[in-house]
Amino acid sequence: MTQEIGGFAALGIHSAVLAAISAVGYEEPSPIQAQAIPVILGGHDMIGQAQTGTGKTAAFALPILSKIDPARREPQALILAPTRELALQVATAFETYSKQMPGVGVVAIYGGAPMGPQLKAIRQGAQIIVATPGRLVDHLSRNSALLSTIQFLVLDEADEMLKLGFMDDLEVIFEAMPESRQSVLFSATLPHSIRAIAEKHLREPQHIKIAAKTQTVARIEQAHLMVHADQKIPAVLRLLEVEDFDALIAFVRTKQATLDLAAALEAKGYKAAALNGDIAQNQRERVIESLKDGRLDIVVATDVAARGLDVARITHVFNVDMPYDPESYVHRIGRTGRAGREGRALLLVTPRERRMLQVIERVTNQKVAEVRLPNAQQVLDARIKKLTNCLAPLVADAEASHGELLDKLIADIGCSPRALAAALLRKAANGQALTLAEVEKEQPLVPTSGPRERSDRPERSGDRERRAPMPLAEGRARCRTPLGARDGIAARNLLGAILNEGGLAREAIGRIQVRDSFSLVELPEEGLERLLGKLKDTRVGGKQLKLRRYRED
Numbered sequence: 001m002t003q004e005i006g007g008f009a010a011l012g013i014h015s016a017v018l019a020a021i022s023a024v025g026y027e028e029p030s031p032i033q034a035q036a037i038p039v040i041l042g043g044h045d046m047i048g049q050a051q052t053g054t055g056k057t058a059a060f061a062l063p064i065l066s067k068i069d070p071a072r073r074e075p076q077a078l079i080l081a082p083t084r085e086l087a088l089q090v091a092t093a094f095e096t097y098s099k100q101m102p103g104v105g106v107v108a109i110y111g112g113a114p115m116g117p118q119l120k121a122i123r124q125g126a127q128i129i130v131a132t133p134g135r136l137v138d139h140l141s142r143n144s145a146l147l148s149t150i151q152f153l154v155l156d157e158a159d160e161m162l163k164l165g166f167m168d169d170l171e172v173i174f175e176a177m178p179e180s181r182q183s184v185l186f187s188a189t190l191p192h193s194i195r196a197i198a199e200k201h202l203r204e205p206q207h208i209k210i211a212a213k214t215q216t217v218a219r220i221e222q223a224h225l226m227v228h229a230d231q232k233i234p235a236v237l238r239l240l241e242v243e244d245f246d247a248l249i250a251f252v253r254t255k256q257a258t259l260d261l262a263a264a265l266e267a268k269g270y271k272a273a274a275l276n277g278d279i280a281q282n283q284r285e286r287v288i289e290s291l292k293d294g295r296l297d298i299v300v301a302t303d304v305a306a307r308g309l310d311v312a313r314i315t316h317v318f319n320v321d322m323p324y325d326p327e328s329y330v331h332r333i334g335r336t337g338r339a340g341r342e343g344r345a346l347l348l349v350t351p352r353e354r355r356m357l358q359v360i361e362r363v364t365n366q367k368v369a370e371v372r373l374p375n376a377q378q379v380l381d382a383r384i385k386k387l388t389n390c391l392a393p394l395v396a397d398a399e400a401s402h403g404e405l406l407d408k409l410i411a412d413i414g415c416s417p418r419a420l421a422a423a424l425l426r427k428a429a430n431g432q433a434l435t436l437a438e439v440e441k442e443q444p445l446v447p448t449s450g451p452r453e454r455s456d457r458p459e460r461s462g463d464r465e466r467r468a469p470m471p472l473a474e475g476r477a478r479c480r481t482p483l484g485a486r487d488g489i490a491a492r493n494l495l496g497a498i499l500n501e502g503g504l505a506r507e508a509i510g511r512i513q514v515r516d517s518f519s520l521v522e523l524p525e526e527g528l529e530r531l532l533g534k535l536k537d538t539r540v541g542g543k544q545l546k547l548r549r550y551r552e553d
């Protein structure tokens, strides 16, 4: 086991949980984890001020799993989350971290799905319940003793829960749990309403917050790109096409991610290598030396492995995975702009991490401008520019050395000099597209949707559980149109248009969810691109349908 996992071991986490963390490739605790884990293991109530992206889920999941008794087959921990997506995400995290703990079960409880399987999982002895408040209250109204054995409670994204109008449900849930439980509350902000809950329902909570001093980051030009989590690698490859860099360091969170990205870069012909905590010290030093002397141009590193890395050639830092806190961000981007040179830092942000971006902007006191992925024309221009730069220095003496050969080839093949030059270009391109049509055909990336599509105002009861998209049936893809209720659209209008113009059978179309400013439609995955092509010019209620594949991260 590497020295870095020692960082977790020293916190007192159960060995089975340590083994699971090691398997997912975490190298060291994030700051919120380093602070919160000992407090939770020590049995204290706690208020943690942290947003998505800081590693807060593991900050409570790891100590709770360390304290669970797998032999007792009854609910022991309850995690409350504001939305279905977050509940599912947290439940998945618990499943991952409990992989080496036979007998530990996790159940996710949320609206919009049948209650039967959820009840069955509880009856089968799941110890961890991850729930949205609304549906949990429904369960409680049928079985008031459901939470009577709970020992650990976590309120995750407590401020979001209150914004969504769950205050009354929370009170019902508090009442249904033993007072002797340990309670932990995580919230990005601590408005009065959250403090009031803590005052009433937590016992002498310890307050944990990652100190955020204002930091200065001069000389470094910063930008961010919104991207879905599963599209980070293609996005990086696309960005690199147009970035003029000398050496670059890309930061990711896990060992596996260093390997995946380095492999993708190498496959595209970049001189790239991975740097992570599993790589022996002497090998790490060799990688850094290679970056210094130009045998490597890109290093993909975790924070741990990049410690002490100081290479003046670095012109670019790509934060492919979000750093855990603003200090770490400032530290990472400080790897460029060395020796008085200009540097450029780029941050990839998934839709759930927008808040973290705002925190970074506040702490660094700088706006981190949004950039978009380069379009096909920009990619092509950059490729042509590179080709020009590479050929220009050769023309001076290439004619003297290779002119005769050229004449011979023209004669032997029987073609024009232009035809031969074009053939040589194609060969030099080595499979890389050099026409607009070809570049356009290269993998298109799915744009992220606009600002977080979740309203801040409290919702009517019953409405709120429907906010998050429902889980997809197999073979279905979710598509989105910017037309919604405010455009006067109803589900039957969308259904009619898609049936008529797409030539589909009724049963091929799944759920249609009409929201205020957009709608989601479930369509068959098979032949989806063709179908979307057919619907390209479809109008509903006089407005363009603009149906696109929709991905959540």
Ligand code: AMP
Pocket (backbone or CB within 6 Å): 025, 026, 027, 028, 029, 030, 033, 051, 052, 053, 054, 055, 056, 057, 058, 253, 254
């Ligand atoms: P969260 O803030 O809980 O949403 O976590 C954000 C992401 O960080 C998740 O994808 C986690 O898998 C990842 N993560 C959490 N803790 C660590 C760690 N110590 N090392 C590497 N990745 C982590």
